[in-house]
Amino acid sequence: MATNFREPTARAAGIAPIVVSTSPAASAVGAKLLAVILTMTATFTCTAQDSPARPNILLILADDLGYGDVGFNGATDIRTPTLDQLAADGIVFTSAYVVHPFCGPSRMALLSGRYPYEFGAPFNLPDDSSGQYRDQGISPDETLISTVLQDAGYRTGVMGKWHLGQQPEFHPNRRGFEDYFGFLGGGILYFGPYKANNEKGNVWDYKRFPEHNGADVTSLTESDYMTDVLSGEGVRFINGASRSERPFFLFMSYNAPHTVLAAKEEDMAQFSNLQGKRRIYAGMVHALDRGINSLVDALKASGQYDNTLIVFFSDNGGRADQGASNLPLRGGKGDTYEGGYRTPMFFHWPGVVQAGQRYDHPVTALDFYPTLARLAEADIPTAKHLDGKDIWEAVLAGENAREGELIYTVRHQSSSTDVGARKDQWKICHKNEKWQLFNLHEDIGETNDLSAKYPERLKQMVAEVEQLCQAHTRPLWFDNANQAEQWKSNRLPYFDGTFSLRTDP
Numbered sequence: 437m438a439t440n441f442r443e444p445t446a447r448a449a450g451i452a453p454i455v456v457s458t459s460p461a462a463s464a465v466g467a468k469l470l471a472v473i474l475t476m477t478a479t480f481t482c483t484a485q486d487s488p489a490r491p492n493i494l495l496i497l498a499d500d501l502g503y504g505d506v507g508f509n510g511a512t513d514i515r516t517p518t519l520d521q522l523a524a525d526g527i528v529f530t531s532a533y534v535v536h537p538f539c540g541p542s543r544m545a546l547l548s549g550r551y552p553y554e555f556g557a558p559f560n561l562p563d564d565s566s567g568q569y570r571d572q573g574i575s576p577d578e579t580l581i582s583t584v585l586q587d588a589g590y591r592t593g594v595m596g597k598w599h600l601g602q603q604p605e606f607h608p609n610r611r612g613f614e615d616y617f618g619f620l621g622g623g624i625l626y627f628g629p630y631k632a633n634n635e636k637g638n639v640w641d642y643k644r645f646p647e648h649n650g651a652d653v654t655s656l657t658e659s660d661y662m663t664d665v666l667s668g669e670g671v672r673f674i675n676g677a678s679r680s681e682r683p684f685f686l687f688m689s690y691n692a693p694h695t696v697l698a699a700k701e702e703d704m705a706q707f708s709n710l711q712g713k714r715r716i717y718a719g720m721v722h723a724l725d726r727g728i729n730s731l732v733d734a735l736k737a738s739g740q741y742d743n744t745l746i747v748f749f750s751d752n753g754g755r756a757d758q759g760a761s762n763l764p765l766r767g768g769k770g771d772t773y774e775g776g777y778r779t780p781m782f783f784h785w786p787g788v789v790q791a792g793q794r795y796d797h798p799v800t801a802l803d804f805y806p807t808l809a810r811l812a813e814a815d816i817p818t819a820k821h822l823d824g825k826d827i828w829e830a831v832l833a834g835e836n837a838r839e840g841e842l843i844y845t846v847r848h849q850s851s852s853t854d855v856g857a858r859k860d861q862w863k864i865c866h867k868n869e870k871w872q873l874f875n876l877h878e879d880i881g882e883t884n885d886l887s888a889k890y891p892e893r894l895k896q897m898v899a900e901v902e903q904l905c906q907a908h909t910r911p912l913w914f915d916n917a918n919q920a921e922q923w924k925s926n927r928l929p930y931f932d933g934t935f936s937l938r939t940d941p
Contacts, residue, residue, distance in 0.1 A: 490812050491785060492677070492744040493585070493685045494731065495804070497546070498724060499539065499597060499623075499694040501780065502754025504763040505721055509780045511761070513710060514718045518729040519782075522746060526784035527793040527831065531876075533858070534752055534801045536845055537776030538769055539622060539694075540599050540915075542751045542801070547580040547600065547611075549805030549822040553905070556912035558848055559919065560622060561599060563641050572913040573601015579820050581805045582612030585685045588814035591615075593673040596666045596689035597623065609649055613687070615676075617648045617669040623691050626662045626698040626720075630654075642696065661700050663692045663720070667727030671734040678738035683812070688731070693720035695758050717759030742786045745811065749781035749801070766882040770847065772856030772865055773882055777845050783831070790832075797836040798858050800843045803827045836860070842900050846908075850922045853934045857901045864897045866934055871898060895937060902935040 503509060506516045508523035535545035540560035541552040552558060561572060574580075586592045593615035594608050599622050601607075608616040621641030624630075630645045632652065645652040646665070656665065670688050677684040699719030703726075707718040728748075735741040753768045753775045754760025760768065767773030779801075783789050802824030809816050810826045830837035844857035855866040861877040873887040873894045887894045908929075914920040922928070 490683045491788075492683050492735075492740055493590075493808055493812070494688065494735075494744055494746045495686070495808075496688045496728060496731075496746065496748045497543075497690060498748075498750040499691045500752060500754050500758075500760065500769055501693060501721070501724075501750035502756075502760035502762045502768070503750075503765050503775060503778055503780055504761040505693075505717075505754060506780045508782065510763075513707070513714075514721050515706070516721060516725040518725045518732060519748060522728075522732070522748065522784045523782040525786070525791045526746075526782050526789045527795050529749075529781040529783070529799060530794060530796045531798040531858075532749060532779050532781035532800075533798065533843055533845075534749070534777050534779050537752045537771055537847055539597075539751050542777075543597075543599050543689075544574050546751075546801045546804060547582065548574060548578050549581065549802055549820075549824050550578070551802070551823050551904075551907075553846055553908040554821075554823075556909045558846065558908075558911055559913060560915040561601065561913060562915045563621065571603050573603060573606030576605050576610075579817050580611050581808060582608075582685065582687070584612070584805075584809050584814045584816055585812050586612045586614065588809075588812050589682055590812060590814075591677050591680055591682045591684040592686075593670075593684070594618065594687040594689055595669045595673065597691045598689070607650065615649065615673055617646065617653070618666070618689065619644065619646050619691075623694055623696075624662055625696060626692075628656050628658050628660065630656065661723065663690060663723045663727055666690060667730050670727075670731050674731065674734040674740065675738060678740055683743075685808075685812075688728075690724060690727075692724045693717050693754075693760070695755070697758060699723065713757075713759035715759075744785070745789075746784040747781070747804070748784075750779045752777055752779070764881050772845055772847055772854040772867060774856075774863070774876070774880070776847075777856065788832075793834070795831055795834065797830075798838055798843060798860070799827055799831075800824060800838075802843075803837070842897065842904075844901050844904065846905065848923070848929055850919070851926045851928075853929050853931065855901055855934065857897060859897060859900075862893060862897065864894060864901070869933070871937055873897075898935055898937060902931070905931060 505511050505514055507520040508528055534542045535551060536542040541557050544552045544557050582592050592613045594613045596618040598608055598618060598620045602620040623642050624646060625642050631639045631643050633639055633644055645654055647653060670686060673686055697713060697716045699716045703719035703722045704715055706722055707715050710718055735744055753762050755769045762768050762775035765775035765778055767775035770776055805824050806822055806826040807828050810828060827837040842857055842859040847854045852869055857864050861875055863874045863876050865872045871887060871894060872885040873890060874882045875886060
């Protein structure tokens with residue numbers, strides 16, 4: 437298959453989407469649910485005159501947060517009271533997935549609604565100072581969900597990490613966000629001081645000034661903590677939106693608790709029973725929870741809480757070597773085991789999303805694009821390719837939105853390719869050049885390989901992933917020069933070997 441790998445252009449070529457049909461029965465259920473939703477909407481504590489018909493959307497994305505590091509997923513040593521209350525008052529997704537087990541491709545998939553492998557983005561964008569790939573980013577021809585919502589009349593803002601390209605044509609203000617405060621690269625130090633880009637030569641992305649709508653923010657001091665700064669900017673946006681008749685879409689793109697680990701002393705003091713990196717990490721998660729509480733308070737104070745859909749999740753799994761825990765899942769950031777790309781997630785919307793619910797069926801971050809567009813009554817461009825689907829009605833009904841459908845991830849290593857794919861309760865994983873099969877309903881920790889017991893099921897799922905990989909294109913960039921050389925010298929991706937169905941230990 438390697439010889440059939442598609443050649444992308446700088447502006448990604450269109451690839452046919454995975455088409456999913458909706459049955460007449462599902463449509464009938466949807467019609468009934470729509471009637472229920474309209475009835476429930478009429479019972480909001482806010483009147484129709486007080487609240488717009490379309491919801492505000494608050495999308496909160498953590499960075500490298502472990503699956504087991506929030507209370508609503510079972511954490512006992514890290515307290516997340518705000519997140520836990522929102523989760524308890526909404527729907528917790530126990531089988532939610534992002535598209536990739538690390539930051540850049542995951543975020544590109546979220547905003548584009550497409551697998552990043554289809555438009556040449558299986559790797560993180562490199563540091564802005566690193567050679568020939570510095571001018572790359574997600575194609576301006578790829579319409580992001582932010583543009584769709586902005587075109588539908590939404591007031592749009594993003595606070596925090598971008599990681600979709602650093603040149604002007606990729607800037608958030610040109611990709612559907614009218615208000616941007618944050619950093620264009622893969623992260624930033626939590627405490628300053630920060631520097632101008634050309635101060636004494638090239639400056640590491642993490643040490644650069646943050647910016648607000650293209651202008652450097654030079655007012656932060658060494659005592660300012662970035663998670664708190666971003667939360668404050670989110671509050672500013674919410675307060676401003678309350679003075680507008682337009683609904684809003686706010687993307688809180690936190691970098692916490694991504695490395696380089698750093699926490700405020702008062703936050704770490706909440707976890708005196710913990711030691712080392714776990715204690716620092718816990719303090720960072722606590723600051724994230726505290727910041728989200730300030731957003732909730734702002735929504736309530738401005739009368740926007742009842743008509744705001746809040747979505748919370750992480751861009752990939754956590755790093756155990758940096759204090760995170762993905763238990764009870766196997767693996768972590770970078771893995772195609774569950775711990776790499778299965779994420780803690782909930783939906784919260786008073787009066788519409790019933791409290792105390794669990795949704796155990798698999799969903800993917802690709803589904804946000806069409807689902808949010810539907811709720812916003814927004815028009816998706818006719819030529820727009822999407823790999824996700826509108827899951828809203830199925831979620832409210834507690835039905836499997838993706839019954840019999842496969843979702844997957846691919847990670848190219850230095851000399852091989854790792855794959856993870858799930859269909860209903862079944863999961864296949866290609867790791868260390870062999871395939872495994874797991875029943876996640878019975879074995880969430882992926883400890884019991886069933887490939888020998890169900891060889892035909894394994895074969896069918898592997899063949900399905902192989903077919904999907906035919907839509908992949910060659911990478912437009914690599915996150916470092918060594919990776920680019922390995923890709924060339926090892927003749928990657930070695931799909932012929934990847935899909936050879938070796939299952940022996």
